[in-house]
Amino acid sequence: MSLLEINQPVPEFNAISTFGDVTLARCRTRALVIYFYxxxxxxxxxxxTQGFKDHHQALMDAGGAVVGVSRDSLKSHENWSAKLELPFPLISDPEEKLCELFGVMKMKNMYGKQVRGIERSTFLIDAQGVLVREWRGVKVPGHVEEVLQAVKNLNNH
Structure with a gap:
């Protein structure tokens, strides 16, 4: 259950990432794309993640910024980020604070067993901190391009 609704402000948050602390207030100069994986x-x-990397410059040019979120440790994120040479931060959310805020924790079937995990989801927050779009149960092919178009439409680029 998400605590957020479309066209409502997203509460301030502070999270640790591969680029240091990330807060919503610091991101207020651009539209923010938060994707949970x-x-x-x-x-x-x-x-x-490679798709967001490949489209990173286009997202920046359109007035957007990107951040990825999972429950993995910061060390895992740092290793993966270095391997992929990511130009954007990955937030470590082992206590599921952001996951709960955005309502992305779901029961999923994994090899016939029910497990609790992150439902692949993406959220677009405008420069004023208002949630303007969400994608839940994301299928990877074509998703990043759809997000890029939404950022362009939001910022009229």
């Missing part, structure tokens, strides 16, 4: 260094998450 299940696990570092797995095929789908690597493909999605």
């Amino acid at each position: 299940p696990k570092d260094n797995t095929p789908g998450c690597t493909t999605e």
Whole structure:
């Protein structure tokens, strides 16, 4: 259950990332794309993250910034980020504070067993800190391009 609603302000948060502390207030000069993914260094998450990397400059040019979030440790994030040469931060959320705020924790089937994990989801927050768009249950192919178009539309680029 998400605590957030479209067209409502996102509460301030402070999270540790591969680039140091990330706060919503610090991101207020641009639209912020926050994407939640299940696990570092797995095929789908690597493909999605590589997509955000490949489109990073276009997102920046459109007035957006990107940050990825999972429950992995900061050390795991640092290793994966270095391997992929990511130009944006990955937030470590082992206590699931951001996951709960954005309502991305779900029961999922994994090899026939029910497990609690992150549902691949992306959120777009405008420069005023208002949630303007969400994508839940994301399928990776074409997703980053759709997010880029939403940022362009938001900022009229």
